[in-house]
Amino acid sequence: MSPQTIFFIIIAILVISFVIDQLLDYLNAQHFNDPLPAELQDVFDEAEYQKSQRYKKERYKFGILTSATSLIATLLFFFFDGFALVDEIARSASNNEIVIALVFFGIIMIASDILSTPFSYYSTFVIEEKYGFNKTTRRTFFLDKLKGWLMGAIIGGILLGAIIWFYQSTGQHFWLYAWGIITVFTIFMNLFYARLIVPLFNKQTPLEEGSLRSQIEKYASKVGFTLDKIFVIDGSKRSTKANAYFSGFGSEKRVTLYDTLIKDLNEEEIVAVLAHEVGHYKRNHIIINLFAAIITTGFTLWLLSLFIGNPMLSKALNVSQPSFHIGLVAFGVLYSPISGITGLLMNYLSRKFEYQADNFAKHTYAAPPLISGLKKLSKNSLSNLTPHPLYVFAHYSHPTLLQRFRNLRK
Ligand SMILES: [Zn+2]
Secondary structure, three states: OOOHHHOOOOOOHHHHHHHHHHHHHHHHHHOOOOOHHHHHHHOHHHHHHHHHOOOOOOHHHHHHHHHHHHHHHHHHHOOOOOHHHHHHHHHOOOHHHHHHHHHHHHHHHHHHHHHHHHHHHHHHHHHHHHHEEEOOOOOHHHHHHHHHHHHHOOOHHHHHHHHHHHHHHHHHHHHHHHHHHHHHHHHHHHHHHHHHHHOOOOEEEEEEHHHHHHHOOOOOOOOOOOOEEEEEEOHHHHHHOOOEEEEEEHHHOOOOOOOOHHHOOOHHHHHHHHHHHHHHHHHHHHHHHHHHHHHHHHHHHHHHHOOOOOOHHHHHHHOOOOOOOHHHHHHHHHHHHHHHHHHHHHHHHHHHHHHHHHHHHHHHHHHHHHHHHHHHHHHHOOOOOOOOOHHHHHHHHOOOOOHHHHHHHH
16 A cells, blocks of 8 residues: 555545534534423423523534634645654654654644634633633633643653653564553553542542431442542532542542532432442443453554554655654554444443443432432533434433433333
């Protein structure tokens, strides 16, 4: 296969995935104005429903603008040999392949982040603000960016540096070592993310003694679940949207409740949401997801090891001196149809898990408070209650509210 052919395959993949995404968004938008299903009539009143429709439309239009700009910028970068240029700049900074790769990705990450910042700024301070969701200050917004860059530089830098070092010292077998280090890192993050990373962005406080805590403890002991780590996170620092999640395992397992969730839901509803989270744990979803991520990573790295040594990848991007980082860019795009498929599978699995967690909450606690809790969450985030089935299939990690309602009522 000639470098030109590879180049055009890369361009075709970028364009086709854009078109597929746009088609799905378009299909979904055709159902924004559908009448609400009978079971969900009580989620919105008329004025709120209209507000939710305006919100969905505005998000949809903004989505087209964002992804079209990103596609155009990416294509221009490919057609005008942007990677060759950045490679040249990086090579003028050092002779060390690891340093060159780090400088190379550093420039690309920062450039793409700068390009996307006006969009995320508009999304937060114009759209989310208009609908009353935004609580972020400009200071927090830019501090978040800065912290994100710093964290990306440290974690990404260490991992990428290690992987290239393995590549230099072990050749084609590097993927096994890379898999090892990424696996250790993934498990470590799964265990300590809440302790090490979350505090950089949010305040977490143990849920205070009181009626809610004792209700939760009563439920936890009923299902034989040691739950001594229940934290409240100040999600209200950024947005009014509410959430709850489970993280870690073993003695590091903990439940995190957004302060916005505690404000919006009553005690029974909060315990029901928590019962759903406990369901994820009891059904081993945390471990299965972790395992699936590790297997996918191994597969990706193995595939990468088959292609990375081929100078054609670098030539396709018009870079004469083959290198790991240029090969990685080309591979990243060529691999994206496969990662698209694994993404679909993971979403499918995730929706199955949501049903299982809902059923667990239904059987060990009760369905009605979970239903009313989910309805409140949908109402307060102006959720789309009538998504297109294909859109759900491709993008939803949770079943729709209607599907969950019907399952809980069964
Ligand atoms: Zn869930």
